[in-house]
Structure formats: structure tokens, C-alpha cells
Amino acid sequence: MAFHYDVLVIGGGHAGCEAATASARMGARTCLVTMDMNKIAQMSCNPAVGGIAKGQIVREIDALGGEMGRVTDATAIQFRMLNRSKGPAVWSPRAQCDRGKFIWKWRETLDETANLDIWQDQAEELLVEQGAAVGVRTIWGAEFRARSIVITAGTFLNGLMHIGRRMVPGGRIAEPAVAHFTESITRHGIRSARMKTGTPVRIDKRSVHFEDLTIQVGEDDYHQFSYLGEPRKLRQLPCWECYTNEEVHQVLRKGLPESPLYNGQIRSIGPRYCPSIETKLVTFPDRNQHLLFLEPEGETTNEMYLNGFSSSLPMDVQLEALRKIPALRDVKTYRPGYAIEYDFFDPTQLSHSLESKVIKGLFFAGQVNGTTGYEEAAGQGLVAGVNAALSASEAGADTAAAKQLVLARDEAYIGVLIDDLVTKGVDEPYRMFTSRAEYRILLRQDDADARLTEKAYHLGLASSERMAWWKQKKQAIEEIEQFCNMHSVKPAVVNPTLEQLGTAPLRGSAKIADLMGRPQLNFQILSQLVPELKAALDAPQNRKEEIAEAAEIRMKYKGYIEREKMVAEKMHRLEGIRIKGHFDYDSLQSLSTEARQKLNAINPETLAQASRIPGVSPSDINVLLVLMGR
Numbered sequence: 001m002a003f004h005y006d007v008l009v010i011g012g013g014h015a016g017c018e019a020a021t022a023s024a025r026m027g028a029r030t031c032l033v034t035m036d037m038n039k040i041a042q043m044s045c046n047p048a049v050g051g052i053a054k055g056q057i058v059r060e061i062d063a064l065g066g067e068m069g070r071v072t073d074a075t076a077i078q079f080r081m082l083n084r085s086k087g088p089a090v091w092s093p094r095a096q097c098d099r100g101k102f103i104w105k106w107r108e109t110l111d112e113t114a115n116l117d118i119w120q121d122q123a124e125e126l127l128v129e130q131g132a133a134v135g136v137r138t139i140w141g142a143e144f145r146a147r148s149i150v151i152t153a154g155t156f157l158n159g160l161m162h163i164g165r166r167m168v169p170g171g172r173i174a175e176p177a178v179a180h181f182t183e184s185i186t187r188h189g190i191r192s193a194r195m196k197t198g199t200p201v202r203i204d205k206r207s208v209h210f211e212d213l214t215i216q217v218g219e220d221d222y223h224q225f226s227y228l229g230e231p232r233k234l235r236q237l238p239c240w241e242c243y244t245n246e247e248v249h250q251v252l253r254k255g256l257p258e259s260p261l262y263n264g265q266i267r268s269i270g271p272r273y274c275p276s277i278e279t280k281l282v283t284f285p286d287r288n289q290h291l292l293f294l295e296p297e298g299e300t301t302n303e304m305y306l307n308g309f310s311s312s313l314p315m316d317v318q319l320e321a322l323r324k325i326p327a328l329r330d331v332k333t334y335r336p337g338y339a340i341e342y343d344f345f346d347p348t349q350l351s352h353s354l355e356s357k358v359i360k361g362l363f364f365a366g367q368v369n370g371t372t373g374y375e376e377a378a379g380q381g382l383v384a385g386v387n388a389a390l391s392a393s394e395a396g397a398d399t400a401a402a403k404q405l406v407l408a409r410d411e412a413y414i415g416v417l418i419d420d421l422v423t424k425g426v427d428e429p430y431r432m433f434t435s436r437a438e439y440r441i442l443l444r445q446d447d448a449d450a451r452l453t454e455k456a457y458h459l460g461l462a463s464s465e466r467m468a469w470w471k472q473k474k475q476a477i478e479e480i481e482q483f484c485n486m487h488s489v490k491p492a493v494v495n496p497t498l499e500q501l502g503t504a505p506l507r508g509s510a511k512i513a514d515l516m517g518r519p520q521l522n523f524q525i526l527s528q529l530v531p532e533l534k535a536a537l538d539a540p541q542n543r544k545e546e547i548a549e550a551a552e553i554r555m556k557y558k559g560y561i562e563r564e565k566m567v568a569e570k571m572h573r574l575e576g577i578r579i580k581g582h583f584d585y586d587s588l589q590s591l592s593t594e595a596r597q598k599l600n601a602i603n604p605e606t607l608a609q610a611s612r613i614p615g616v617s618p619s620d621i622n623v624l625l626v627l628m629g630r
Helices: 014-026 054-063 067-074 099-112 181-186 246-258 276-283 315-322 373-390 397-402 413-424 449-461 464-486 493-503 523-529 533-538 544-556 556-577 593-602 609-612 618-629
Strands: 001-012 028-036 046-048 076-082 090-098 115-119 123-129 132-138 145-150 160-163 168-171 194-205 215-216 240-243 291-296 304-308 333-335 338-345 362-364
Touching: 001 014, 001 132, 001 373, 014 028, 014 099, 014 115, 014 145, 014 373, 028 145, 046 054, 046 067, 046 362, 046 373, 054 067, 054 090, 054 373, 054 449, 067 076, 067 090, 067 099, 067 373, 067 464, 076 291, 090 099, 090 315, 123 181, 145 373, 181 194, 194 315, 246 276, 246 315, 276 304, 304 618, 362 373, 373 413, 449 464, 464 533, 464 544, 493 523, 523 533, 533 544, 544 556, 556 609, 593 609, 609 618
Parallel strands: 001 028, 001 145, 028 115, 145 362
Antiparallel strands: 046 090, 076 090, 123 132, 132 145, 160 168, 160 338, 194 304, 194 333, 194 338, 215 240, 240 291, 291 304
């Protein structure tokens, strides 16, 4: 039996859900193939969304018309804005979610999406004809034909789980691995390798002595993930902090010979920035304690997640170590932590649209590209889904290529993520940080809609409702800025407050916009002194706090923002110099040997991309510039 679609998405995780909804919203007849419809967008590890740089990605997904932000807001049980003590360039939203409600909210979203079908099955064979992906055959013999195919298989490809010396095939605890799909892809010249990740023990909260823990409450202000979402509705719950101790470490050290990470059982590379508890002990032998967070898994469930205690040690070692923590002395667990190895594909064989350079019409997104994290996966999924829909359109490949969704490094963290993957490749699971973005003051969490919503609307991705709201918000921000640029304040009004705050008093009248440049001042302080400013800030009828924050950040950091834009513009000149197909790198003896090898392997589209390849030096770029000039 054969089914025919424009776009086929393999895998119902965070990348797959965003890819499928984006493709369908673009007008492509789309089918999502998933192994279990009851575990759509399963949060395999921590049921949390966002965090440092990851929160910015979710805001970008939302600004582009994606769904992760809205689903998160609807199912959040704790929200916090991280990095408040630093500048707004690195403020990062994070939410703990109800795991079960998150799945069903996503399922509801998929069910309500036009042009989208769901099929519960397991992909077994990629069908390729004349160098192009044309379909997939499943383990039950169903055949799906499509113009574009998006692979978002997560950790399921030849997945192998480890607890102590026991190994069980699986893509997730109690879920089967996908055994043959990788081989059906690699036989066509696509390179694959192995990675490893892990997850902690799950704890029954009824066995926890909360009196021995430190409470960590969330925030309940106007901040949220979606620019269109409704305020949080679920009961907000605290998280809790505790520490390991030397007794815990003694038990863990005793179990190290049985650890798959250190007995030679696991050979693949794990995430350096989210190490297991046994890796922490080996890497930091002088530390006598490590911070742990006990976090709720849902609004009503007793299940809790012990963040910071990822492990693949034997079950008895994990349990004995946990019971050396005072708050967990009587702990009961639902399941132990475990490690999992899985296949991924070399992302340098992808273009920036996430289409394979080897097989036409085949797109990859998520952990199969060597990344880790729900947010990184979802961002890739959205980009792959849009470009797969464009590639499958009746307008033809040329039109699709002209309209591709390719985000620059100064446009979005998603752009940084994809450029890093396809240009540099990965030797460990890739995780996004604000430090990876050279233009992070342009990529703030507050302005993702300003950067991306109009682009998404013109692609047909963002709705007219979203575009209308952005126009209203943009106008409201500009009106506040205009008021502050026009309205002067006399010294008598503000000098007592300025002196109290330890900043120089005014000698004459000053514009509010100029006063906002002082680090000691903000809208909250000035609006108490200037009634007209308070009226201007209260004028927007919808989400006035969000609008005021956006205006304040733009005014307070105006100089930094403009300077970074100038730097980005200079780099755009190199982005405009296309070099793909212009050079036989092997014949250019003026390039270093390493540069020739790397340029051949990556085959960059532009000179700017070439400049970001590790091993290609500034002098190599100058050689290419001279040759392009000739």
C-alpha cells in the first residue's frame, strides 16, 4: 500500500512536531510518521523548556510562527527569567512543564493543523531514486511517497541503553530502537557516527524530606515564551536544591569500575556541558559537593526529576548513593538513570536549509544532526519543515531555493546553531550558549519578533494574527521612544532622586531618552517622577509591560546595538561573495594544506562561511579574496 504526500516527517519528537506543523502551515500536504502517538513531543529528560540561550531559541521559534512557546506557556508549572543580574543580551526564559500535559497539548496542536496527517509506524527503509529521496517504507510494509522527506529520529537509530554492565536496545526507556534505518541512509554516501547522552533517576516525592531542602520558587510576572500566548494557567510549583556530599562520592567511586563510561562499554562521546555524576567525580576530584535540583514532573504527579544526577551506574549503586543525601535518606525511585548511545549523521553534509548535499529532497533536523536539547531540535525542525515544503512546492526547485528560510548569524540563535553545524561539524553533542553568538546583543529574548516575524509572514509561516499584533507592538514601542526623545525633564524634578541613587545631578533640562542611558535609572523610577511618562507607558491596551521593557532596552543599549549592527553589516559583505563552484581548492597551492582539505570537505557557499571553518586562516581568506578579485 502506498500513500502520497508533499512532505514526509519521520519522528514525532520536538524537531518532528515543529517540522510537520511548519510544513503543513506552508500549504504542503504533510504526514508525520511516529512510533507512538501517545508520546508525541516526549520530554525524554527534564520536563523543562528554555534556559541559557535555549530560551532565546524558543522565543525565535514562536516569532517565526512555531508552536513550542505556546505549548510551553500552556503547560508551565514554574517560570523563571535566568541571568537577571546581567545585561538583557543574556536574559533567558526557562519553564518547568507538566510532562503529560505538554504531550497532549502538542497532540491537540497537531490534530488541529490543516494539511497534516499522522501515521503510527516505524520507518525501516529510505527510498532513493536517481539521487533523490522519494519515500520511506515502514516495518509494517506501508510505503509513503513524498517530494521532500525530513528525518527527525532523535536517539532511536540503533539506540542502545546502558545501566551498569546491562545493555538493552532502545531509543528511550521502555521504547524500541530503530534497527535498520541508518544503514538505508548511509549506503548512499551519508556519513554517520555514534553519540551518547544520559538521564537521571526519577524520584517519588512522598519519600523526600523536604525540610532538608532549600526551596526555589518561580516568578509570576508578565514574562512568558509566546508573543501571542495566554498567561500561565496551571498551578505554579517550586523546585528544590540540595547537594551531594563526601559519603555520596565514596559510594559512587566504589561503583566506577561498573560504570559503562569507564569500563570500556561506551566508546562514543557524551555532552561535555551536561556531564553524568560519575564524570563530575572524575573530572573534579577535589570537589566535595555538587549542586542538585529536585524538580516536579507535573502539576499532580508524585514523580520528580533529580537534575544534576545523570548516571548509568548500576541501580544498586545509584540508590545507595542517593540515600547518603539527608533529604533522600528514605528515597523511593520510579526508575534509575541510564545512558543511551545512538546514531547521528555528519551535519557538514548539509546545506544551511538543512537539505542533504548528497541526497536531493532529504532534510535532517534535531539530534540526528549531532545536537542535544529540545530547543535546538525544535529550531532545526521548523527550518527543515519550511524548506522541505518549499522544495516540494509545485513552483519548482528554483523558486524554492530563492525563498529558502536561511537565518543569518545576526538574525537568530537558530542561524548560529545551523551555521555552526554545517560549517564546523560536531565532535560532541552540540548545545547552544549565548557565548556562541558574536552578535548576542542583537539576539535578545525580548526582540525575536522584531527580527523574525515579518520574514515568517512573507514566507507564509506566521499568521496574519501574529503579524497584526507585531505591527501594533512595533508602533507602541516607537511611540514610547518618540515621547522620550521629545519630552524634557527639569533638574528640580529628578535631581533629588539622582543624588539619592549616586549619579550626577542635572545642570539643565534633559530628554528622558538621555536620562535612560544612565545605568541607575529605568522606566519604573522615572515614571514615578514624570506622570506624563507613566501615561505613555500605560497607553498600550495589550501587554503593556512587555512593550515597555522592549522600549527601555532599545533606548538604554542604543549605542551598543548600533555598534553591533555595524559589525554585522561588515560581515554581510563577505556573505555576499559566493565562492561555491568557483575554485578547485586542490590546485590552489597558496592555501595551507589544512585549508584545502577543509574547504574541499565543507564546500562553503560564501566567503563568510569559509572564514568560520576551523583550520581556514585569515591569510587563506585573503588569498580567496584576491583570486575572486581577478
